[in-house]
Amino acid sequence: MIAQTANSTASEFPRINPDICIVNYYTNSGKLGLHQDKDESESSLTKGLPFISISIGDTAEFMFGNTRDKDQATKINLESGDVLILGGESRLLFHGISHVKTNTAPSWLKEETGIRPGRINLTFRQY
Template identity: 35%
Template sequence: MDLFGHIEPAVTNATALDGVRLLKALALPQEAALLADVERVLAAAPLRHMVTPGGFAMSVAMSNCGELGWVTERHGYRYDGWDPLTQQAWPLMPASFAVLSQQAATLAGYPDFVADACLINRYQVGARMGLHQDKNERDFSQPIVSVSLGLTATFQFGGFKRSDKALSFPLYHGDVVVWGGAARLRYHGVLPLKAGMHPALGESRINLTFRKAG
């Protein structure tokens, strides 16, 4: 039995991990618009390696768009409407982002999802994201929508404690994962990115994570 049911458009299948849906290659038809919009957002809000409250620079470079952006500070993590690097509001969320995130959420059973925050992560070879929970949002009834572009990444889903065993699976260019409901607060992460060359993004991977934060 596959860990995740592979969902074709307009079909939602039960999975071995309750609350998680994998939509294979859903983003591919919008690839050109998504990549162009990523470039425009990052021109206004450049990528940066945020520093954790413990003083460690993250290996993944980050930025945001939408009404709110995820940021770190000495006391922890939070959402803010202003980019601390540019002292400007975060760029507006591009229409291509909003359409894809709503399409994915609807296919996964969340037709009312409207993201107000998109975290943009750039992984280069060796970059990783340790197991963590998305818990800075106000409403945990809203799902997380994660879009993969570029090099293949090994994604991990754990349990509700960091020490729980994590299951791993590959995410390819264009794949979208949606998790909510029983899975909303599962620990998840990305193993170190392996070397490779992608025709659109070279030696890197871009991840778009959509949330209803406010």
């Protein structure tokens, strides 16, 4: 059932061949205001090619919506290991990080890697 759902969901997104990886590190006081990512080629944006975001470390409160108004934004937690995909109609949603939640990284991750407090985000895109 999970594989069936994954295949169904994957077929709804245009195929992407990422050629860009952006790495952001957020300290425990880190945040990023609501913004749109529009640096890719006009062709990629017109096609609604998705970007793929992978979270590592402490949990971050992710906000998204149709405006820059953070009070109207939907907020969800992105935990270590979570993958977020914004593509198609959602590709140009305003999005950002309101705050990082201290000491929420998995204990095994801290023990095995010595990762510093905060959050690492890997974002893959196709120019």
